[in-house]
Amino acid sequence: MTALDWIAADWGTSRLRLWAVGTGGEVLAQAQSPAGMGALAPAEFEPALLSLAGGWLPDSGAIPVVACGMVGARQGWIDAGYRAVPCPPLAPPLARAPTSDPRLSVWIVPGLSQLKPSADVMRGEETQIAGVLAARPGWDGVVCLPGTHSKWAEVSAGEVVSFRSFMTGELFALLSAQSVLRHGIAAQDADPGADFDAAVAETLSRPQALAARLFSLRAEALLEGLDPATARERLSGWLIGAELAAARPWWLGRDVVIVGDALAGAYARALAAQGVQAARMRSDSVTLAGLAMARALLRKDGT
Amino acid sequence: MTALDWIAADWGTSRLRLWAVGTGGEVLAQAQSPAGMGALAPAEFEPALLSLAGGWLPDSGAIPVVACGMVGARQGWIDAGYRAVPCPPLAPPLARAPTSDPRLSVWIVPGLSQLKPSADVMRGEETQIAGVLAARPGWDGVVCLPGTHSKWAEVSAGEVVSFRSFMTGELFALLSAQSVLRHGIAAQDADPGADFDAAVAETLSRPQALAARLFSLRAEALLEGLDPATARERLSGWLIGAELAAARPWWLGRDVVIVGDALAGAYARALAAQGVQAARMRSDSVTLAGLAMARALLRKDGT
Incomplete structure (x- = not known):
């Protein structure tokens, strides 16, 4: 059996995901837990890691x-x-993260920051961008990473030139689960359809429509019994359309790669309606590929 | 001493406010409690009213x-x-609300609804609009009612012709208190200043800037120690600017009355920067005047 060479960790706010990687680069095992950063004090990270990877x-x-x-x-x-x-x-x-178990040496990838043209930060997505470049050496274009805080990053000559974050995913979560709209919005996503397309088109062509239209979901629910699944598609479409309107310079006439899973499909569909055929890459595969690039940096460093 | 003629009740989601009105129309007493609609089951409304007005x-x-x-x-x-x-x-x-105490007869004002051009509802603001008209008989213009769900209503020939709701206040509450931005936003309002003005101008001229700019509050807090009071002004300005961009047909070249208190000042300032000198009326005075109009309807009805 191949020996364990290193462990890749995608450690976000709400989830820890691990891959055991063998000396040939193959994945020997995977594990995940809800021990995300948001749930842990600094001293609790090492025990959380050991409870998942100790074996x-x-x-x-x-x-x-x-x-x-x-x-x-x-x-x-x-x-x-x-x-x-x-x-x-x-x-x-x-x-280097502080550890007490001699069987571990833990290394964490720094995030990226930007002051101009607009202050911005990312943490985790830089590794995914490296993963995209690992699969497309020398590629220039724009990486779109939909999520709680969606990112659009311009990549050229192996560098991240600039990037921009949008709170689209967090706004969707707040409006669909915490606002007055929650009474009339389905709890589960469905595949986007014509209602989604129309909603994207509405805010993409008139971004001010977002502010003007949100409350109509509540009013249509009260007055006309609006279907909660339709309401969910519309809210998603309006928010993504507003993001695309603001991100137009990032995708118009550009070579775009979207990183993600179900949500990436919605973004790809919205961009296709604008004539942009974006490529798609799976989130976990680019994360793992990016972490392998980081592992290679450690090797060069003699670690 | 003047006898009690009737009781006016402004009964919202989170608060009950009462005025005891004498036979000459004068306010004899006032009271309020946190017994809003959101906290009460149907059978609890009468006890809540009696506990405040029983005396x-x-x-x-x-x-x-x-x-x-x-x-x-x-x-x-x-x-x-x-x-x-x-x-x-x-x-x-x-x-007519069901009551068991023979000393009460309780009447509730219906809300307003609209199906076209966009589904919408109001409940409470119709009474405030009536209060504006009580102070300005025969007036035609636009009433702006800032709040959790801001309303803009076109009034002509004594009728509400159409109206539109914006979730600006609720979005502000969600973003400032529940989102990732909460870490860097002051808890209290200050008087709006230059940061507010610049933020309004930004989203009013480019409404897509709202989606593009929100996350910068978080990034500037992390990278440059953005002052939480400035962050609060900017967030408020961006959201109000986005509302004004969408509501432009309601205020451009129109005679506007803003109903409200501190928040009305922010709206008036934002409109003034666009050359619109809106009149302001206090929220409680128009509510009471509107309820007096409703009381007069009951009298005509022989009640």
Whole structure:
């Protein structure tokens, strides 16, 4: 059986996901838990890691763990800092997290920051961008990473030139679950259809329509019994359309790669309606590929 | 001492406010409690009213109580229904709420509804619009009612012709207190200043900037220690600017009255920067004047 070489960790606010990677680069095992950064005090990160990966570790020798995401935030295991764009998505040094178990050496990827033209930060997505570049060496274009805080990043000559975050996913969660609209919005996503397309078109052509239209979901529910699934599609479409209106310079006439799963499909559909055929890459595969790039940096570093 | 003639009730989701009105129309007493519609089951409305107004009631004879607001919603004391625009803000009949105390007869003002051009509802604001018209008989113009769900209503020939709701206040509450931005936003309002003005101008001229700019509050807090008071002004300005961009047909070249207190000042300032000198009326005075109009309807009805 192949020996464990290193462990890749995608450690976000609400989830920890691990891959055990063998000496040939193959995935030997996977595990995940809800022990996200948001649920842990600094001293609780190492136990959370060991409870998931302890069984993978050999009795002697330190296994490198390479982690990305909010684990490297100020409120995380250790503040891994930010690197200012323009810069490659990954570069040494990684931040070393304090550990007491001799079987581990834990390294965390720094995030990226930008002051101009608009202050912005990312943490985790830089690793995914590196993963996109691993699959497309030398590629220039725009990476779209939909999510709680969607990112659009311009990549050129192996560097992230600039990027922009949108709170689209968080706005959707707040409006659909916490606002007065919650009474009339389905709890589950369905595949986007004609209602989604119409809603995207509405805010993409007139972004001010977002503010003007939101409350109509409540009123139509009260007056006309609006179907909650339709309401959910419309809300999603309006928010994504408003993001696309603001992100137009990032996709108009550009070569776009969308990283993600179900939500990436909605973005791809919305862009296709604008004549942009975006490529799609799965979230977990680009994360793992990016973490492997970070692992390679450690090797060069002699670690 | 003047005798109690009737009781005016402004009964919203989170608050009950009462005025004891004498036979000469003067306010004899006021009271308020947090017994809003959101906190009460149908059977709890009468006790909530009596606990605040019981001491005002004479031993014999039924005192009319005229109420407006969410007390008349489906989840309220009794569903007072909606009247479809175009229509006068108030018209008989009011809805009679079930009571068991013989000293009370409780009447609730119906809300207004609209199907075209966009589904919309109001409940409480119709009474405030009637109060504006009581102070300005025959006035044609636009009433702006900032709040959790801001309303803009076009009034002509004594009727509400059409109206539009914006979730600006609720979005502000969700973003400032529930989203990732909460870490960097002051808890209290300050008087709007230059940061507010710049933020309004930004989304009013480019409404898509709202989606593009929100996350920068978080990034500037992390990277540059953005002052939480400035962040609060900016968020408020961006949201109000986005509302004004969408509501442009309601205020451009129109005669506007803004109903409200501190928030009305922010709207008036934003409109003034666009060359619109809006009049301002206090929220409680127009509510009471509107409820007095509703009370007069009951009298005509022989109640």
